[in-house]
Amino acid sequence: MAVLELEGDVATAAPVGRQRRVGVLFIGSVAWIAVIGLAAIFAGWLPIQSPTDMDLLAKRAPLFSPGHILGTDHLGRDELSRLIYGGRVSLLVGLLAPVIGVIIGGCLGMVAGYFRGRLETFAVGGVDVLLAFPPLVFVLAVTAFMGQSVANITIVIGVLGIPAFTRVARAVTLTLSEREFVTAARALGATHSRILIRELLPNVALPLLAFFLLAVAVTIVVEGALSFLGLGVPPPTASWGSMIGEGRENLDIAPWLAFLPAGFMFLTVLAFNVIGDTLRALTDPRPGAL
């Protein structure tokens, strides 16, 4: 829980003890994502039941029931298996969607921050316009009308991430463009594309990567919201969001059906936030610089 200091009080030389606690949290986060990720990739080979087989004799079986370690849902489907398969959807969308933002937004932002002028005004204005729209409504509308598939959801969430990535890339490029190594390269007659790719890109990459990880966390939350509202990946495919949504109907008799997927999602989102924030603090010492 100590990661956040990295953000505020920069002048403090961090005492040794505190730095170690950041490390523990960071390692825990990486470990959790590794476990969830491996389980999601190798779900088919794991000794678990099918996520869609209904055991109608054992609906809402409690935790630690024989054959169902984490119980079953309201249709008698194995909860552990659904959690693992649900992780697949969350991680797939969560990792793929920000790729769109990082590529398009990253390029736009770098070009805007490097060339300035009318191009920049246009990019900043465009970002302002895009930000005016309630993003969730946008996602909901597009998936509702285009069809609820992993591909559609990924693309829409990805496109919506472009303005944020543009902002980050532009801000970092702006400050870097003033620095000596860029001025030097320019004075030596390097071409614009050479400066952008050889000088600026390596320096913009790390802040963008940090922001990418934070974007993964946000994407997982948004995908969960979509599924929660029944507008995500269609049933019977398991997804953490839809599991929470279904669990909500059973809060009075089987509250764990909502809390288990919520816990999984929380830990995953937290892990991405921790890793992203640690990276961000490393690359950008100023608080709130973005």
Add this chain to the structure above:
Amino acid sequence: MSAPLLSVEGITVDLPTPRGPLRAVDGVDLTLAPGSTLGIVGESGCGKTMLSRAVLQLLPKRAKLGGRILFAGRDLVTLPAEELRRLRGPELAVVFQDPMTSLNPVLTIGTQIVETLQAHLGMDTAAATRRGVELLAAVGIPAPEQRLRQYPHQLSGGMRQRVAIAIALSCEPKLLIADEPTTALDVTVQAQILDLLAREQQRRHMALILITHDLGVVAGRTDEVAVMYAGRVVERAPTPRLFTRMRMPYTEALLAAIPKLDSPPHTPLPAIAGRPPDQTRPLKGCSFEPRCRYADERCRAAKPPLADPERLGGLFACWHPL
């Protein structure tokens, strides 16, 4: 001499830095009689601000302070916060180096004067406002009623420093610390501000600590001068004495660095050669030794104490006084 108003005993200030603790002030002793003036002179970074902040109890949170600071008989270091608060304003006041940053940008000049008067003198708003106008007029601000309604950014640097002085004087302090009050100002304004300070100091019989890096500034305006180098006082003497017979090579170098008014414009400043030492890595001997032209083995081996071996009324820290 009457009982001292301020007596500083063995002050040390340590600041944490990534390279280890930095000793910004290293065992400074000072005394100041009521109504008298002390000049503290030294290069940038020698610890003048940290020393004054120590006296005012306004050090950065992470700074470590050692020693005693007796003000009118009370030790400021151990004084409870509320008593300290009541001292600040009516007894102890300060004018900071940069008037661009020492006034709150989002509050009017009026608010910033009136709140001080209200906090200590229990005046109502109308009375405090009237007093504020008088104070601004006294420090030479034209049309004070209008200025009260303005914000700091609407005033020039010199005007702002006058406002800061008015605020400092508002509760009739017994001691005013002015930390390089003119460094951030135009040359033409500097003398005006210094004269204003001197005039008010005499009129109010207020003690004044005038901090500067320019020996020329303290020459006509102080009773006593302390020269600081690398966190220590290296020479201290009554002002006339210091200028007639300085003993410390560093003071000599400082004096040579004063720009002469009669030298042609754009003559480069004869700055002291070399750079002040790294205070996170204290030297074993005299800290001025790497830059001193009189230095020898003895200077490298041991630190000279601040003393008056000749009993002539001036203290200096040097093995080979001039």
Add this chain to the structure above:
Amino acid sequence: MTKFVGRRLVYLLPVLLAVTLLTFLVASLLPGDLATTILGDQATPEKVAALRAQMGLDLPIWQRYGIWLWDVLHGDLGRSFRTGETVWAAVTARLPVSLELMVSGVVLALVIAIPLAILCAVKSGTALDRFFTGLAFGKLSLPNYMVAILLIYLFAVELNWLPATGWVPFHEDPLANLKSFILPAVTIAFAEWPVLMRVLRSDMIATLQEDYIAMAKAKGLRPARILLVHALKPSSLTLVTVAGINIGRLIGGALIVETIFALPGIGRLLVGAIYARDFIILQGVVLFVAIGFVMVNFIVDMLYAVLDPRIRHGRA
């Protein structure tokens, strides 16, 4: 000040125009044909074509945009083909609910965030600060649908203190109305406070190191006055921005909370329109919400000028 307002207004116009264009484009490019949706799948192609012609759907897209924009400028946002309700009527009927939710949620969030931020800034680096900043950081990973479910489970299912869902109009039963807003407002507040606290805390830490704070201490002002007047005001610019942006967002963005707690606000209206494929309502409400967002930002800019005289006098 008038110059400042004028400059912001000049920037506002192209943004608003772009907002209308984008709304229209997205709504028109969504797959599905309005005429077919209205008439149903069974309708003959002739009938569909006739309706398309009647609604002007066969015109080129820029011409349709022109007509639509003209109507919008005259206050005509269209009318639902399902219920016959105008967009304007639908929005104004639901706006009070959304506003009540948003205002109570954000106010509650500020009530939590401001004291905590001041406390953490003053005690920055201590265990107390680390605890609350850690809490805020953890909360950032807890989406509001989880918070809602947690609150429902605790206060509606287990303790049975508050209704889990449902809404009572204020004029029918003020107390019941208030009760129906507590859990949703707390959910919103829960989502908002960590962000607000983080920005205020870091700005406040920076401000507390300013010379003018040292000066305020040297003047012997009371600590409360130093914190609340000298430090808080100059530190609150980012807070105002973030709170403003979030308020703008919540006008239509509280749809999850409104859905979970069955509050008939703008967000529910949007979700309903999406489920029912009601293009006109969707397009109209999205436009309304987007313009609302732009206007809120404009007001935030004005607030800036109130808080910081340097901006007011055109210096910054």
